[in-house]
Amino acid sequence: MPGDLPHDDISRAIPEEAAAPRDESALLARMLPHLRHGTEVEVGPGDDAAVLTLPSPRVVVTTDTLVEGHDFLPHATTPRWIGRKAAVQNLADVAAMGARPHALVVAISAPADTPATVFEELTIGLTARAEADGASIVGGDLGRAEQLTITVTAMGSLPVGQQPVRRSGARAGDVLAIGSPRLGRSAAGLALVLGERALVRTGADGRPTIMLRTVQDSSAAELLQWHDAPEPDLSLGWTVGRCAHAMMDLSDGLVRDGSRLAAASQVTLELDREALAPDVEMLAGLAAELGEDPCAWVLHGGEEHAMLAAFGPGEVPEGFRTIGEVRPVGPGGPCVLLGGEAIDGAGFDHFG
Amino acid sequence: MPGDLPHDDISRAIPEEAAAPRDESALLARMLPHLRHGTEVEVGPGDDAAVLTLPSPRVVVTTDTLVEGHDFLPHATTPRWIGRKAAVQNLADVAAMGARPHALVVAISAPADTPATVFEELTIGLTARAEADGASIVGGDLGRAEQLTITVTAMGSLPVGQQPVRRSGARAGDVLAIGSPRLGRSAAGLALVLGERALVRTGADGRPTIMLRTVQDSSAAELLQWHDAPEPDLSLGWTVGRCAHAMMDLSDGLVRDGSRLAAASQVTLELDREALAPDVEMLAGLAAELGEDPCAWVLHGGEEHAMLAAFGPGEVPEGFRTIGEVRPVGPGGPCVLLGGEAIDGAGFDHFG
Numbered sequence: 088m089p090g091d092l093p094h095d096d097i098s099r100a101i102p103e104e105a106a107a108p109r110d111e112s113a114l115l116a117r118m119l120p121h122l123r124h125g126t127e128v129e130v131g132p133g134d135d136a137a138v139l140t141l142p143s144p145r146v147v148v149t150t151d152t153l154v155e156g157h158d159f160l161p162h163a164t165t166p167r168w169i170g171r172k173a174a175v176q177n178l179a180d181v182a183a184m185g186a187r188p189h190a191l192v193v194a195i196s197a198p199a200d201t202p203a204t205v206f207e208e209l210t211i212g213l214t215a216r217a218e219a220d221g222a223s224i225v226g227g228d229l230g231r232a233e234q235l236t237i238t239v240t241a242m243g244s245l246p247v248g249q250q251p252v253r254r255s256g257a258r259a260g261d262v263l264a265i266g267s268p269r270l271g272r273s274a275a276g277l278a279l280v281l282g283e284r285a286l287v288r289t290g291a292d293g294r295p296t297i298m299l300r301t302v303q304d305s306s307a308a309e310l311l312q313w314h315d316a317p318e319p320d321l322s323l324g325w326t327v328g329r330c331a332h333a334m335m336d337l338s339d340g341l342v343r344d345g346s347r348l349a350a351a352s353q354v355t356l357e358l359d360r361e362a363l364a365p366d367v368e369m370l371a372g373l374a375a376e377l378g379e380d381p382c383a384w385v386l387h388g389g390e391e392h393a394m395l396a397a398f399g400p401g402e403v404p405e406g407f408r409t410i411g412e413v414r415p416v417g418p419g420g421p422c423v424l425l426g427g428e429a430i431d432g433a434g435f436d437h438f439g
Numbered sequence: 440m441p442g443d444l445p446h447d448d449i450s451r452a453i454p455e456e457a458a459a460p461r462d463e464s465a466l467l468a469r470m471l472p473h474l475r476h477g478t479e480v481e482v483g484p485g486d487d488a489a490v491l492t493l494p495s496p497r498v499v500v501t502t503d504t505l506v507e508g509h510d511f512l513p514h515a516t517t518p519r520w521i522g523r524k525a526a527v528q529n530l531a532d533v534a535a536m537g538a539r540p541h542a543l544v545v546a547i548s549a550p551a552d553t554p555a556t557v558f559e560e561l562t563i564g565l566t567a568r569a570e571a572d573g574a575s576i577v578g579g580d581l582g583r584a585e586q587l588t589i590t591v592t593a594m595g596s597l598p599v600g601q602q603p604v605r606r607s608g609a610r611a612g613d614v615l616a617i618g619s620p621r622l623g624r625s626a627a628g629l630a631l632v633l634g635e636r637a638l639v640r641t642g643a644d645g646r647p648t649i650m651l652r653t654v655q656d657s658s659a660a661e662l663l664q665w666h667d668a669p670e671p672d673l674s675l676g677w678t679v680g681r682c683a684h685a686m687m688d689l690s691d692g693l694v695r696d697g698s699r700l701a702a703a704s705q706v707t708l709e710l711d712r713e714a715l716a717p718d719v720e721m722l723a724g725l726a727a728e729l730g731e732d733p734c735a736w737v738l739h740g741g742e743e744h745a746m747l748a749a750f751g752p753g754e755v756p757e758g759f760r761t762i763g764e765v766r767p768v769g770p771g772g773p774c775v776l777l778g779g780e781a782i783d784g785a786g787f788d789h790f791g
Contacts, residue, residue, distance in 0.1 A: 130536075130605065134615065136536050144493045145490060145492070146492075146498060147490050148544055148577065148592075149489065149578060150590070151577060157548075176612075190498075192500055192501065194504045194592075196509075226500060233585060238546045243488075251481070254481065
């Protein structure tokens with residue numbers, strides 16, 4: 088849906104409402120009808136806490152926050168996509184332990200004049216992604232803040248006899264693989280936003296219109312959407328990913344996250360330039376237009392949320408593709424190499 | 440520790456640091472040593488998600504956020520107390536279901552120049568309160584925001600055969616009781632803050648000094664501290680509170696929360712003026728000084744986090760005290776009355 092970007096409008100692109108209901112109960116009345124609960128939910132929203140019966144008492148839990156102005160820019164995304172992203176980044180952490188997600192709770196803080204539509208659209212996005220991975224939204228909290236802030240906590244479970252897939256289990260001789268057909272898309276989309284080449288408008292029906300300015304590359308709109316709401320196949324984590332020796336989700340970039348896996352496992356990760364070449368090639372056109380380095384997008388781009396895993400030789404399952412190998416730790420300590428060389432640049436540090 | 444309030448300083452009262460470490464790993468190095476994990480924690484912070492084995496697969500979960508400027512004012516509290524409050528308001532929601540809390544995850548967003556001490560002190564406060572109730576902090580997230588924002592998610596468990604204590608189980612003839620010796624303290628402390636009568640300084644050792652301005656009442660410092668970090672006995676929820684017909688925690692005021700319990704149970708709650716008279720009396724001196732109504736503090740004051748419960752006649756257990764009775768719903772629908780009359784005023788609505 089790309090269109091022309093109006094030069095005079097980079098302001099908050101959220102539909103107007105004549106008289107938005109703004110007290111808590113009115114907001115909840117807009118949000119709650121979108122929730123659908125699985126059979127494991129005994130008590131949903133509306134009491135002091137939710138009650139659910141998981142398949143096992145071994146609970147996997149993680150939490151992550153999206154903050155307006157830091158983790159998303161309102162003029163470059165939609166509330167529905169923000170909801171999807173808030174869900175997916177937490178679901179990915181559960182999946183990366185080899186666990187199946189079951190439930191989310193969501194805390195939303197927002198300025199007092201935030202239209203009720205924003206809360207409703209966030210809920211639609213959160214619910215859609217949660218449901219796609221078999222999880223329900225079981226509770227939440229609404230409050231005030233100067234910036235729209237969404238904190239999601241995801242819970243999953245592991246069968247009693249199953250080990251969690253940790254970052255520390257990779258060993259020399261393993262194959263390094265990624266559960267995604269392409270890397271670098273989210274970074275490319277971010278470059279469009281930061282280069283002020285893209286704007287997203289939300290229609291009254293919640294549907295987004297992506298407007299691009301002086302961009303020729305035909306994949307630009309798709310890349311922007313992938314940045315705003317990445318859609319990794321997380322089921323790889325709790326299905327075939329259970330056989331991995333080590334696994335994590337890619338949130339801060341291949342090199343930065345790979346370094347964490349390398350450190351936890353006390354190994355070296357050697358990336359295969361040939362294996363990553365198609366990823367770079369598919370981004371080369373847009374990168375040339377923006378004057379950016381597509382290699383950096385592939386190596387350092389965050390927010391892909393794909394599963395990065397180490398498998399035994401010959402054991403890489405369908406859905407994963409080989410991007411390197413695991414070698415013994417060298418004299419310089421655990422690290423990530425490309426063609427035997429150290430890699431320039433770094434991933435994302437929230438406080439760096 | 441009351442002292443004189445310096446008139447020229449209502450600024451952010453956080454100790455300075457010459458060279459605060461600000462990248463994520465350095466912050467974590469300051470925070471993680473304060474965590475202590477119970478035997479149920481299989482994987483703690485440091486992997487994609489935490490893994491814990493609960494006593495039962497019936498999980499109770501709730502989430503709540505504290506935002507600087509809305510839920511606390513930095514010059515009137517300390518990071519350690521903010522941590523305690525963030526923990527207690529979530530632990531209270533778990534306890535109010537009759538469940539024992541086990542684990543917390545914590546998402547903290549803060550300005551980039553926030554001293555590492557603040558993160559460390561938040562952690563100390565969170566951990567201290569969690570441990571007091573038998574829970575561990577098992578994971579979290581750090582990020583950037585313009586306002587210090589703390590979202591805690593608490594998890595507890597219910598034995599397989601035990602029903603959760605919901606808001607909807609009160610019936611006519613029940614006794615209304617509260618798990619607190621006094622109500623209204625948090626509201627009184629808030630009045631000191633909003634009236635600019637109190638300031639809190641944090642020493643290099645993390646210890647607070649409460650400074651009061653033109654306040655004679657000897658309980659003022661204690662009331663301020665109760666507002667900043669209320670210390671309800673939450674174990675009442677998962678011990679004797681399990682026998683309640685209905686229960687909830689008092690977060691938005693006796694009348695507002697009582698109205699919710701009344702609506703969920705389709706009953707009328709009749710508060711006993713005599714039973715609440717001592718609560719009002721103990722606040723009368725400070726209220727007179729501030730020109731406030733102590734009855735309003737008791738009836739409408741939020742953030743007490745005590746257990747409000749309905750028990751069968753003659754079944755009010757030790758730790759709870761009777762403050763009214765449950766009557767059939769009247770023609771006007773479910774409500775809270777005082778001496779048979781409707782009650783003026785209202786509790787707290789985040790978006791009201």
